[in-house]
Amino acid sequence: MKNQLDHIVILDDDPEICNLLQEYLEKNGLRATTVNNGKALWRMLDEKHIDLIVLDLMLPGEDGLELCRNLRARLNIPILILSALGEETDRIIGLEMGADDYLAKPFNPRELLARIKVILRRSRTLPGRDEIETVSQLVFANWTLDLTTRHLISPAKVVIPLSGGEFRLLRVFLEHPKRVLTRDQLLELSQGREAQAFDRSIDVLVGRLRRHLGENAREPRLIQTARGAGYILAADVQNLK
Structure with missing residues (x-):
């Protein structure tokens, strides 16, 4: 029986967004950790149990889509993409790289929380x-x-x-x-x-x-x-x- 809070990792290079989301998610019954680059994320994946990754695509010096593709190739952890690129083509590319959902910036934290809960609920109920x-x-x-x-x-x-x-x-x-x-x-x-x-x-x-x-x-x-x-x-x- 699982008795720990679901662990959400937020990868974003903006400290203000990271702090806001971490505080909001923790107030709503989730455990949240923030990292600001792909190397830090891979280290955390090696060390901690993670239930879902919130991934910002617009990372300086890194290809967020390539990171998403590599995560999906190696792991089965749900991925929710954040990006200022809100066009349908960009959303489709995000899904093609293996993301489970896509949320365009700017967004309401309540919507992010709702989407996270839907993804976690689906991942818990499968494989049925x-x-x-x-x-x-x-x-x-x-x-x-x-x-x-x-x-x-x-x-x-x-x-x-x-x-x-x-x-x-x-x-x-x-x-x-x-x-x-x-x-x-x-x-x-x-x-x-x-x-x-x-x-x-x-x-x-x-x-x-x-x-x-x-x-x-x-x-x-x-x-x-x-x-x-x-x-x-x-x-x-x-x-x-």
Whole structure:
């Protein structure tokens, strides 16, 4: 039973923002730590348990998107991106790098807190122990989704780490095989009604899943596009204990 406060690490080079967010999050029942560069963040990840990273993209002398990509490749910790770049293209790039959510500056700390709580709630409820009972793996077309590690395993037994959003979406497809799902249905099933998503987030995640699966973008075999309707997983699925 977990009895410690959720630990949030804030990476931002602005001391004023760091202090404000740390104080606000701690007043609202979270443990918050601040760092001002990527090296400090990696050191903390080696030393402490962290439940979520709030990552500012605009870091002097560092590429925040590259840092996000490296974090996602090595770890399964949820990442919420902060950035003064609020255009939809920048949000899409953030998701493509593996972020679980994206919040543009300036923002209300209450919205940041709400998004953090949604992400933490999703990460705690997955991989869905109550719903899947003893099922630990979902197998489709010789691929395997491990519900314990949240990794995708290729037919050649190569382990592919997934972001939180990728894992949730693929699991939804595998739980509803050979059925057309609209974007709204996919958003609701994978992120919940509280999710602060934008219209193209599902398309971005589908594109990332297709790349993981080695799909031809023009003629995908597994996650197919139902034009004007949504997407469909065109494969049988086997549940393994």
